[in-house]
Amino acid sequence: MKRGRIRKVDRISDLPLNIMEHILTRLLIRDAVRTSVLSKKWKYKWVSLPELVFDYSLQDALQNGHDKIVKFVDRLLLLHRGLICQFELSDLSSPSLSDIHHWISLEVMAMACSASSETTLFYNFI
Amino acid sequence: MSSTKIFLKSSDDKTFEIDETAARASETLKNIIDGGCLDGVIPLPNVSSNILPKVIEYCKKHGGDNGSSKKIANGGVDKDKEILPDYDEEEDKREKVRVDELKKWEEEYMDFDQQVLYDLMLAANYLHIKGLLDLTVEKAASMIRGRTPDQIRENFNINSDFTPEEEEEMILIEDEWDDEWAFD
Numbered sequence: 001m002k003r004g005r006i007r008k009v010d011r012i013s014d015l016p017l018n019i020m021e022h023i024l025t026r027l028l029i030r031d032a033v034r035t036s037v038l039s040k041k042w043k044y045k046w047v048s049l050p051e052l053v054f055d056y057s058l059q060d061a062l063q064n065g066h067d068k069i070v071k072f073v074d075r076l077l078l079l080h081r082g083l084i085c086q087f088e089l090s091d092l093s094s095p096s097l098s099d100i101h102h103w104i105s106l107e108v109m110a111m112a113c114s115a116s117s118e119t120t121l122f123y124n125f126i
Numbered sequence: 127m128s129s130t131k132i133f134l135k136s137s138d139d140k141t142f143e144i145d146e147t148a149a150r151a152s153e154t155l156k157n158i159i160d161g162g163c164l165d166g167v168i169p170l171p172n173v174s175s176n177i178l179p180k181v182i183e184y185c186k187k188h189g190g191d192n193g194s195s196k197k198i199a200n201g202g203v204d205k206d207k208e209i210l211p212d213y214d215e216e217e218d219k220r221e222k223v224r225v226d227e228l229k230k231w232e233e234e235y236m237d238f239d240q241q242v243l244y245d246l247m248l249a250a251n252y253l254h255i256k257g258l259l260d261l262t263v264e265k266a267a268s269m270i271r272g273r274t275p276d277q278i279r280e281n282f283n284i285n286s287d288f289t290p291e292e293e294e295e296m297i298l299i300e301d302e303w304d305d306e307w308a309f310d
Contacts, residue, residue: 010283011244012266019251019263026267037275037296039287 013041020045028057033076048082054089070099077103132159133167134182140175141167144182151185153254172252177245180238184258187231236265240282 015023024032024046032046054073073089087103130146132155149155158168173181238246243262250258269281279286288296 008283009241010285011241012282013284015244015247016251019247019259022259022263023266023270026264027271031271034275035270035278038279038284040292041287042284 013039017048021049024049025051029054029076030058044081047080049080050083050085052076052080052084052087073099073103132164134173134178135167135169136173136175136178137171138175140178142175142178142182144185145189147189148182148185151188151255151257152181153256155253170253173249174245177242177249180242180246181249181253181255181258184235184255187228187235188257232261236261 024035029052032049035042035046036044054069058069058072132144132146132149134142134144134149134155136142146159149159155168158164170178243265247259247262247266249255250262270278273281278284286293
């Protein structure tokens with residue numbers, strides 16, 4: 001894929017982790033996750049993001065609604081590593097209580113591997 | 127307010143002068159000053175003379191007021207309106223003008239090439255200048271937001287270094303996410 005092209009210096013890929021985290025947390029979750037396909041160095045940059053916000057923009061992107069959103073959150077939580085300080089679901093079309101329980105159990109498994117337990121859950125759907 | 131001068135020495139041994147009040151925009155410098163460890167010149171081995179004047183320019187503008195960028199982010203002074211009992215409309219107007227002026231200044235300040243962006247980001251991180259770090263990471267984020275992987279690689283000169291097998295796998299992953307996301 002475009003290997004023959006002469007490239008200038010790539011400095012963003014080697015930025016310190018905390019700066020990279022600042023950059024990625026400013027993106028919508030789907031943009032942050034998509035960076036994993038950029039190059040080897042980017043493959044796992046997003047997986048340790050401490051704030052996961054699933055908002056209306058996700059609902060717009062996942063046009064077929066409920067199942068896709070649930071699948072997306074499932075998949076993302078399975079790939080995620082490290083502490084989640086904030087897990088926010090807003091304006092999404094009615095995930096069921098069992099979905100949420102499932103996510104929390106994924107969360108708890110992940111948290112069992114970490115020392116702290118600062119997970120905050122926001123349910124903001126009606 | 128004190129107008130004591132502080133001297134900062136860049137990694138390439140050049141000395142720059144800055145007012146103490148401006149230097150306080152940096153948490154790192156503030157701690158050095160407050161800690162009383164100030165011995166003439168503060169060496170900054172991670173900041174070169176190319177970027178230090180740009181950092182000083184930011185500090186001068188913000189003069190130790192780390193909250194200015196936050197105010198903008200919160201939509202100016204409106205948030206405080208209800209809290210203050212003696213809310214002053216004139217003061218509110220003046221504050222709005224000040225915020226608009228600051229936004230304009232930031233726009234002009236941030237007009238530079240990508241290499242400067244990284245240097246400034248690293249300097250802001252090292253010197254703990256939150257407002258400057260926010261500005262620079264936002265600029266980088268804006269070059270990723272809503273772009274395709276190819277556009278992002280192009281923006282930042284990122285080389286896709288996957289082996290042909292991995293590349294195939296990544297394309298599959300990309301397609302799989304794309305199916306879910308229904309990208310254009």
